[in-house]
Amino acid sequence: MKINKYKIVLDTNVFLVSISSKFKYYWIFEKLQAGDYNLVISNEILTEYSEKINEKFGLTLANKSLDFLLLLPNVILVNPYYKWRLITNDDDDNKFVDCAIVGNADYIVTHDKHFNILKNIEFPKVNILTIDEFYNLLLEIK
Numbered sequence: 001m002k003i004n005k006y007k008i009v010l011d012t013n014v015f016l017v018s019i020s021s022k023f024k025y026y027w028i029f030e031k032l033q034a035g036d037y038n039l040v041i042s043n044e045i046l047t048e049y050s051e052k053i054n055e056k057f058g059l060t061l062a063n064k065s066l067d068f069l070l071l072l073p074n075v076i077l078v079n080p081y082y083k084w085r086l087i088t089n090d091d092d093d094n095k096f097v098d099c100a101i102v103g104n105a106d107y108i109v110t111h112d113k114h115f116n117i118l119k120n121i122e123f124p125k126v127n128i129l130t131i132d133e134f135y136n137l138l139l140e141i142k
Helices: 012-018 026-033 043-057 060-072 091-102 114-118 132-141
Strands: 008-012 040-042 075-078 107-109
Touching: 008 012, 008 091, 012 043, 026 043, 026 132, 040 043, 043 060, 060 075, 060 132, 091 107, 091 114, 107 132
Parallel strands: 008 040, 008 107, 040 075
Antiparallel strands: none
């Protein structure tokens, strides 16, 4: 087991492109399974993951993916009680920000431009990465 792993929140779009071995970004899911990073999630995020997987791939894959996810020892389930509302362009994205703050996550991995506003907010500081930046970060700790 690796020590001092990064704590990461994955935006739904990033999670969706990582769950199938047929996808270019499957390495994200593989590295999660290998314990290369900790995934911080909330029930609200799990619900969104489930809804989107169900829409794209069906209920069976949604249930299997999330059941498996919750069995991993490096998945940290948090319960945000406070709504920071830092993202004003898409309020729905705030669930990831709130999860990152309460879970003390190092980064949110996303390619959603709505998260760019976080770069200009000093407190609470929430860092974002693109998928490629996340890949390079994981390479650095190997």
